[in-house]
Amino acid sequence: MLAGNPHLVLAVVALIVVLAHAATASPTPNGRDQGGPFVPADPLVTFYWHDEPYGPTTVQVPGTPDVAAGQCRGLEGRSDGFTYMHAWPTFPDGRAAWKVAMYRDWGCVGEPALVMSEWDGRRGGAYCADPDDLSKPFVVKSIKFVQA
Template structure:
């Protein structure tokens, strides 16, 4: 039936593609938050949340204390229902989210090995986060 009617085959393939996209597309959840745990005592957690819709929450700058010991764990929440990251966190070396972010990620887990997240410019030192912004993943 499909071999004899190429137009029907094209319509069916297009319909499957549209439905697959509709199933995987999801609304970004509101009220993002990030949790950090630190390398030295007090270990944490430190949690930062921005309340609001994705349009309101995205891009708002929040300051952190700039701990020199670095973080061993961070995770941005909430996720999509299927577990994919809905939010990433742009992390800055300076307060006020000045310049380009040094790191943009949704999670880091170095707790099992006690490893801090290294500074991307000097892997021998921990990355010191002074401010963050949420960005949609």
């Protein structure tokens, strides 16, 4: 059947070439000089606090990375500070896909005071210190997600 139809032979060869190329192609880069998968959608952050109620407090911005990035979300501004914070989701290999820009005031005004993807002071009960005064806890009043 194939020998009698040169057009069919050509189509089969072309299909084999396309499938071979697709099977060996490297993952599409995400445009952030990291290579690999695209930034996952629907970022969220979880906070645990120094004093009761300990939490968790979770904030999520649903949507694609372009929609989610840069949207401001307010927090209650707890004066006891947080002892744990983690942004999700991560890339499949465990690298941070998102960071959280944290602001001292509501409305994400000015430059963020801290930008990080994770803080874990729970084992020692250590809160995240204010970068301007390390003797005080950092009081988060608003956040934005930024791609890591």
